Amino acid sequence: MIPYTYSLHKIDNSTNFGFDPNAYSRFKFGDDLAARLFGTSLADGFIKYYLSENIINEQIVVISSPYSFIPTATFAMKNHFVSQLNRWLVEHGHHSIEETKVHRTITYKEDYGELSAEERMNLIGNDSFHIDKDFLKGKTLLFLDDIRITGSHERMILKMAKEYGLDNEIYMLYFAELINKNIHPSIENFLNYHEVKSIFDLEEIIDNGHFCFNTRIVKYILNTDSNSFVIFLERRNNEFINKLYDLSLGNNYHTIEAYVENLYLIKNYIKNNNYKLI
Incomplete structure (x- = not known):
C-alpha cells in the first residue's frame, strides 16, 4: 500500500520554514486563529496542486x-x-x-517532539490504533497531520490499515514536512515551543477569544511545577478550570504520576470553590 503524500511546506533548513514559527507554536497550544490559517491554506494547496487536475470521484473521508x-x-x-x-x-x-x-491508546507521557527517529518509533510502537472499517468501505481516505518529521505516525497509520485489511485509496496530508534528513527531529520541539517558554505564555493564547483545548496544552499545564501552576490557576476562570479537570480525567491523566499533584490541586480548588458558591 503506497499512499499519495502531500505537504504544503517543505522544511529543508532550520531557519526558514515557509511559515511563521510563532503562529505554529500558538497553533500547537490551542490558538484557533492559527489553526484556521493552517487548515485553509492546506486545503487551498491540496486543491491547487492535486484536486484541480485529479478529481476524486469516491466519497471522501477526512481523518x-x-x-x-x-x-x-x-x-x-x-x-x-x-x-x-x-x-x-x-x-x-x-x-x-x-x-x-482513529481511536488511539497512548502508552507514554514523554514529549514526542524532542526524540530521535528511532526513539519515536520505539515509543509509538506500543500504542494501539483503531478505526471503523465498515464505515470506510468504498471511500477515499485523507489522513491529516500538522507535520511529518520522521514518518513514525504515518507508518503506524499504514500498519493499522494493513491490519484492518483496508483497500481504500489513501492520502497523507501535512501542513509541513521535514525533507532535510541532516536536521535532527528535535526541530519539531523548536517549532512547538517557539513562542511558549513558560506556562504564563499560554495566557495570551487562552484569552484571545479563539482558544480550544488540545492534548499538548493540557499535558503542558499538568506538568508545570506546582508553584507556577497555582499562580496560573488563580488567574483562570471556573469554566476553564473545570474543563481542564474533566479533560484530564477523560484522558486518564490521573493515572500518570507526573500529573497527580497538579490534578489534586485542581480537585481541591473546584471543591473549595463549590463550597464558596454554597
Missing part, C-alpha cells in the same frame, strides 16, 4: 491525527481544512466530506 479523549492540535486544523475543501467540492458538483476518528 485527523489519532487521539483518545482530548483531540490533538491537528483536530482544530482539520475543522478549517474540511470547511474550505467542502466549499470547493460542492461548487464543483461533488459530495461534501465525511469524517471519522
